[in-house]
Amino acid sequence: MSTETEKKSILRGGQFLVKETACEEIFTLEDLSEEQRMMRDSTNEFADRELWANWERFEKKDYAFTEACMKKAGELGLLSVAVPEAFGGMGMGFVSTMLVCDYISGVTGSFSTAFGAHTGIGTMPITLYGTEEQKQKYVPKLATGEWFGAYCLTEPGAGSDANSGKTKAVLSEDGKYYSITGQKMWISNAGFCQLFIVFARIGDDKNITGFIVENDPENGITLGEEEKKLGIHSSSTRQVFFNETKVPVENMLSERGNGFKIAMNALNIGRIKLAAACLEAQRRVADEAVKYAKERVQFKTPIINFGAVKAKIARIAVNAYAGESASYRAAKNIEDRIHLRLADGNSLQEAELKGVEEYAIECSLLKVAVSEDLQISADEGLQVFGGMGFSAEAPMESAWRDARISRIYEGTNEINRMLAVGMLVKKAMKGHVDLLGPATAVGEELMGIPSFDTPDFSETLAQEKDLIKRMKKVFLMVTGSAVKKYGPELEKHQQLLLAAADILIEIYMAESTVLRTEKNVKRFGEDKQAIQIAMAQVYVYEAVDIIIQKAKEAILVFAEGDEQKMLLMGLKRFTKYQEYPNVAKLREQIADNVAAENGYYFDTI
Structure with missing residues (x-):
């Protein structure tokens, strides 16, 4: 099939509304290749062995344990799936990166947040916008877990309005470095990262600019205390203060004033990845709810036999099935669009950026739908457990709390x-x-x-x-x-x-x-x-x-x-x-x- 023919058969973003799609044209989980199935299964095994077996530790604010699990994920190559081979990664397709994000994220929001912040907004801006020198210097370390990354965008007065940040970057008289001064908040991985992606404004520029900043306490960087949060207890979340932090001019990310564009494109990718991160959590809620309902006996019968409980189990299953169907449909559309752009001569960087940007509508829809379905599923699962569901000794209590942040991440719903x-x-x-x-x-x-x-x-x-x-x-x-x-x-x-x-x-x-x-x-x-x-x-x-x-x-x-x-x-x-x-x-x-x-x-x- 020619590239032009392929272009005509792949719907553009948003066209699902006005054009009919044949079922043969969509990708489903049942279409996974043997390699992708193996990737899924090995990721699931890691989650069971390292995360699920220790889920209670994540509720005790054990930040060191989260970091240790991240290092193990790095050793297995799970942090490098989306990283090009030239920079020490596996260079796998978009569907494969969705799979790993999906199956590694279901046990605990603490690890899911650390993983997503590092592999997504902590690494991706460099792979997509960095110079060759920047990528060679930083990406291999991030791909293996030798270094961890964090993303400094949000400020006390700049949340959804990300471009209104007050953090300043001032060029030195000799033109060799920028001095960054400002306050960032809600920074995931701040407590153990070695690298920050920082957004600051140069002079009176209309748009912010991105910088790669190494985490050096002797260079004007201080951290606030760990935030006290409703959920994701072992996700390191701190404020970061920059006080005339010196950043070499060669560490500017992309061009001056391009920071807002970097931030928005990172969010597009983050939104569909967040939808993926909510899927396995729903499956595990279903598994635990069924297990408990079959064991819990009331009125001389397991509660799984009651119609009210069956309705809840069905609701969880239906939502998970729908979320899978839509998320992997969109993921394959993105992957196919990337391949088409590569065939047209685009660089990998441009192909990936434009491929995801094409389906920004679907990314936003999925982020909303699947995050809210996760909240519903966690709530129904907790209700199946009854009083035990409210106890911190059962996994439903933490699942319910951890689910709540998903509706705020990557832009509020x-x-x-x-x-x-x-x-x-x-x-x-x-x-x-x-x-x-x-x-x-x-x-x-x-x-x-x-x-x-x-x-x-x-x-x-x-x-x-x-x-x-x-x-x-x-x-x-x-x-x-x-x-x-x-x-x-x-x-x-x-x-x-x-x-x-x-x-x-x-x-x-x-x-x-x-x-x-x-x-x-x-x-x-x-x-x-x-x-x-x-x-x-x-x-x-x-x-x-x-x-x-x-x-x-x-x-x-x-x-x-x-x-x-x-x-x-x-x-x-x-x-x-x-x-x-x-x-x-x-x-x-x-x-x-x-x-x-x-x-x-x-x-x-």
Whole structure:
């Protein structure tokens, strides 16, 4: 297949909304190569042996233990998966880096945070933006775990508004170094890192600049005490103070004023990696909830037999399955886009940056969806344990606390919701995603006479696929009408954007879940995918309910009178079921199957 043909078959970021995707075109966990399966299994073995066996130590603020585990991960090569071979890494593809991030992150948020901060924002900015000399000097040490990295962006007055930081970088009179002065906070790995990626402003520059700063206490660097946190107890989190810290001019990262761009691109990659980091945590919650529910006897029967408990087990499993489906779909899209850019002659640096940037919308959607599903799953798992779940002697208590930070990391979920819709609208304005044509068609459909033909839903998941098409019409109807009314002022209506984002999230997650299941039905047979079909049906059913609620909220923000009535009637038409599934029965089937397998197993084929 030619590069041009491949380009046409790979959807651009955001195009999932307006173009139909065949199930054969998406990547699923069942498509992993033998090498990737081995990587997954070895990562899982490390997590079981070094992390899960010692999960209680992570709750005792044992920062030295976290560092020791990171060193062991480095010795096994797990810190170097995404690092190019030229700098001592494995140079593996984006899907493989997602796999390692996924399976190494499920036991404890403390280690997950240390791992993510080091391999992502601590190392990646140098591999993507550093000069050849910078990469040769620092990346091999970071790849092996000889050195650990940290990322200094957030300040007391600069959180979501990252470019408003006050940290200053002043060039020396001889032009040989910059003196950096300022305060950074919430710095993961600060207590044991050897290197900081620091963002500071030079003079009155509009944008901040990035620097590579070695951690030397004798060079004006001091650390605050370890922060007292709700969760991630053994993740070293400190304030870092720079007082005229001298940084050689050759340690400027990329160009002057390019720091904000570095920070934003690092966040794009960090968002999808954070989604991956939330997946194994959900699987382990499912495993522990099933194990406890089978052992806990009340009213002379194991509580796994109670419908209320089954509903919780099913909810955890369905969310994990949907998260896997969407995360690895997007990861492979990114990997394919990187390969296309390399084939076109882009450098590895440019190919990776542009490949991820292309799917920034999906990265934001996934970050929100999977982090919130993790919180739901941890909450349901804790509830299955009852009073024991509230005890620090059981793993659910720490899982529930650790999950909470995921909704704040890599840009709050509120910021990411608004970013996703904003980026989609901007792509439409640039002509990268045709929203106007489909939105106009939906408007004309609303004005026309609805069809009263009974559709044929005899094929597996046919009704769900039809519903997803109509979910897309809901988004186009709501967003198209809102853009028409507000134009450039749309970004000021945050509650409207939040509601629109939730519709977009459910579309992407539901479609990914159905496409994965459809693909596997075709190759493995319907009888072997019965539970996966049930999970897809449950997810779509719940997605429809969310979309009805959020679309109604959005319509009531901007529409009145006849327009409001027309839009609400359209919402009803586009979310109508021909035949409702028996959701309670499906949930019981899912829970019974997961219990029979002693936990979540849908990722192990």
